[in-house]
Amino acid sequence: MDHANPTRTELANAVRFLAIDAVQAANSGHPGMPMGMADIAEVLWRKYLKHDPAVPDWVNRDRFVLSNGHGSMLLYAVLHLSGYGLSIDDLKGFRKWQSVTPGHPERGLTPGVETTTGPLGQGLANAVGMALAERLLAAEFNEPGCDIVDHHTYVFVGDGCLMEGVSHEACSLAGTWHLGKLIAFYDDNGISIDGHVEGWFTDQTPMRFRAYGWHVVEGVDGHDPLSIERAIEAGRAERDRPTLICCKTVIGHGSPNRAGTHDVHGAPLGAAEIAATRDHLGWNHAPFVIPEPIRSAWDARAAGRERNMAWRTLFEAYCTHFPEKADYFESRMHGSRRERSADVIESLLEGRDWFEQKMATRKASQKCLDLLVGRLPELLGGSADLAPSNLTMVPASRALIPSSANGPGNYIHYGVREFGMTAIMNGVALHGGFLPYGGTFLVFSDYAKNALRMAALMHLQCIYVFTHDSIGLGEDGPTHQPVEHAAMLRQIPGMSVWRPADAVETAFAWAAALETTDAPTALLLSRQNLPPLPRTAQTKAQIRQGGYVLSEAVGGTPDIILIATGSEVELALKAQSALADQGIAARVVSMPSTTTFDSQPLAYQLSVLPPKIRRVAIEAAAGDFWRKYVGLSGAVIGLSHFGESAPAETLYEEFGITVDAIVDAVSRTLEVEQGVVD
Numbered sequence: 001m002d003h004a005n006p007t008r009t010e011l012a013n014a015v016r017f018l019a020i021d022a023v024q025a026a027n028s029g030h031p032g033m034p035m036g037m038a039d040i041a042e043v044l045w046r047k048y049l050k051h052d053p054a055v056p057d058w059v060n061r062d063r064f065v066l067s068n069g070h071g072s073m074l075l076y077a078v079l080h081l082s083g084y085g086l087s088i089d090d091l092k093g094f095r096k097w098q099s100v101t102p103g104h105p106e107r108g109l110t111p112g113v114e115t116t117t118g119p120l121g122q123g124l125a126n127a128v129g130m131a132l133a134e135r136l137l138a139a140e141f142n143e144p145g146c147d148i149v150d151h152h153t154y155v156f157v158g159d160g161c162l163m164e165g166v167s168h169e170a171c172s173l174a175g176t177w178h179l180g181k182l183i184a185f186y187d188d189n190g191i192s193i194d195g196h197v198e199g200w201f202t203d204q205t206p207m208r209f210r211a212y213g214w215h216v217v218e219g220v221d222g223h224d225p226l227s228i229e230r231a232i233e234a235g236r237a238e239r240d241r242p243t244l245i246c247c248k249t250v251i252g253h254g255s256p257n258r259a260g261t262h263d264v265h266g267a268p269l270g271a272a273e274i275a276a277t278r279d280h281l282g283w284n285h286a287p288f289v290i291p292e293p294i295r296s297a298w299d300a301r302a303a304g305r306e307r308n309m310a311w312r313t314l315f316e317a318y319c320t321h322f323p324e325k326a327d328y329f330e331s332r333m334h335g336s337r338r339e340r341s342a343d344v345i346e347s348l349l350e351g352r353d354w355f356e357q358k359m360a361t362r363k364a365s366q367k368c369l370d371l372l373v374g375r376l377p378e379l380l381g382g383s384a385d386l387a388p389s390n391l392t393m394v395p396a397s398r399a400l401i402p403s404s405a406n407g408p409g410n411y412i413h414y415g416v417r418e419f420g421m422t423a424i425m426n427g428v429a430l431h432g433g434f435l436p437y438g439g440t441f442l443v444f445s446d447y448a449k450n451a452l453r454m455a456a457l458m459h460l461q462c463i464y465v466f467t468h469d470s471i472g473l474g475e476d477g478p479t480h481q482p483v484e485h486a487a488m489l490r491q492i493p494g495m496s497v498w499r500p501a502d503a504v505e506t507a508f509a510w511a512a513a514l515e516t517t518d519a520p521t522a523l524l525l526s527r528q529n530l531p532p533l534p535r536t537a538q539t540k541a542q543i544r545q546g547g548y549v550l551s552e553a554v555g556g557t558p559d560i561i562l563i564a565t566g567s568e569v570e571l572a573l574k575a576q577s578a579l580a581d582q583g584i585a586a587r588v589v590s591m592p593s594t595t596t597f598d599s600q601p602l603a604y605q606l607s608v609l610p611p612k613i614r615r616v617a618i619e620a621a622a623g624d625f626w627r628k629y630v631g632l633s634g635a636v637i638g639l640s641h642f643g644e645s646a647p648a649e650t651l652y653e654e655f656g657i658t659v660d661a662i663v664d665a666v667s668r669t670l671e672v673e674q675g676v677v678d
Helices: 008-026 032-048 069-082 088-092 122-141 159-163 165-176 205-212 225-237 271-281 292-298 301-321 323-334 336-349 361-372 418-431 442-457 485-490 503-515 537-545 566-581 594-598 602-608 624-630 648-654 659-677
Strands: 063-066 153-158 182-188 215-221 243-248 379-383 411-413 435-441 463-467 496-498 521-524 548-551 560-564 586-590 614-622 635-639
Touching (some): 008 069, 008 292, 032 153, 032 182, 063 069, 069 292, 122 153, 122 165, 122 182, 122 323, 122 418, 153 159, 159 165, 159 182, 165 205, 165 418, 205 243, 301 323, 485 496, 485 614, 485 624, 496 503, 496 594, 537 548, 537 594, 548 566, 560 659, 594 602, 614 624, 614 659, 624 635, 635 659
Parallel strands (some): 063 153, 153 182, 182 243, 215 243, 379 411, 379 435, 496 521
Antiparallel strands (some): 548 586
């Protein structure tokens, strides 16, 4: 090695051996992809990627996403070498307890990691969302001579990412949207965990992406820096279409006995093969040792600082000429308007009679959006081909149209792509500058589940509008009637879930979603009309706490507590009246958000649900979830089976979600209590 001028291969080998050594130290991991894509990473990160290691969240940085996240050591290696806050000790801690180098990249844990990638394909969809956000912000804020939003989104993808269905959903939209600053590198190595992929992946990938409307660069030698450079130049020159660069690589490149096989995909090379690889590649350095000339050649801190300062100079000129837009841009990128936006709803509740009208909560949600969209331009709405049913469009909504002349748009027609929509929303939120909301039927949250989980894991502020929330949607039948979905969403750590019972609770649910800046929110909304509920000023204020005493028992001391959500709160109130006729005093607790209620101080929770009073929960969904509130001595009026195709009122009657059923359950519960006392 020329100590003053290391070769491109030597620079790439630094990435390879950091990955090899870290996987070996952890005794687990995936060395094959980092070894195979190291040359591509060297070219991209050292010559093209615009970033500042000292300021990882610089707003005009290029975004880099590792969609094939199992190759995380490639990312950790380039972050370390580039000058981010990752030490050699951090790399030695790969996959170990409380390290900042987990098995798959995690946003918020490791400096420089843009998104949490694990399940394949989602990083690619996130990248589409990031590129979309860049395009929309540029259209909104850039001025002639002051392009303050001007960066690329680069993403590495593997065969597995492209097998996943979400890649089809997201990449189809990326082509439709003409996302010219999105460049994807396809690691075409022909290997997955099970072996050579020709037995299960024979897609003509270049043809597929051309059909999406992408610019495709084929025939790139993924181990030849000049070939990679030419491909990147071609991609950066294409401004109207996203680019797929098809890189032919060898998985485990440099391993004399395992390169090109699935053996190197997901297991350490072992001491003997590592020694052979060192000899084969001429890397005569101890584990985790990087020679100073290589380290210096990788160091991106000076160049990053220069690029950042150049942008800062441009932004200062922008501030001088467009001060109001500059202030607004900074507030948008830091989300500062969102904390105040919840107050908009509460102030608009006053004096508006529609909150006291009978209506579906999906309609109440639309009315809330009507109040919000024009006032909060950061709201970026959408629906997975169900806008007329989800009611996510309002007069202030402007559909995003490819190459449109009507401005950037603030509403996205995602088509029938629930998973793609949700993962793209996550990418938009990760980029910054927007608060995305998107709608579909609650039952289709199954399709979006993993992206919902990733949003919660990353603490993203996204709002998911799930309508048709129960068997109350009726005739569409069991395929469209959600049963287990509310419980599923409530069980996702960090997911805020609201199932409002009327228009007022819906407004407070939207207020909570706007205020909750560190977590996603799922709004579960009815198709059928629901009556306005009687409230005092105190009970109205307590909606914020997720669960509250909507109607106190006659005399103030309840014999039983009825807990209900959504459309079943009306039934609980009617049952309270019927029980009163029998001399049984019932308290009705509306619990629109169990997740919010569970976060309240214990004293408040006990004031709503005193521990020595029996309880009955009512929800037209799977009932086992409610056992945490009613215990073994209580009862649950719910479902333990799928629905049927019939009018909603018939289903409620036939499935025993009725006032009579509630009264009977209360009687049985109190009889059991009496028997225990006796």
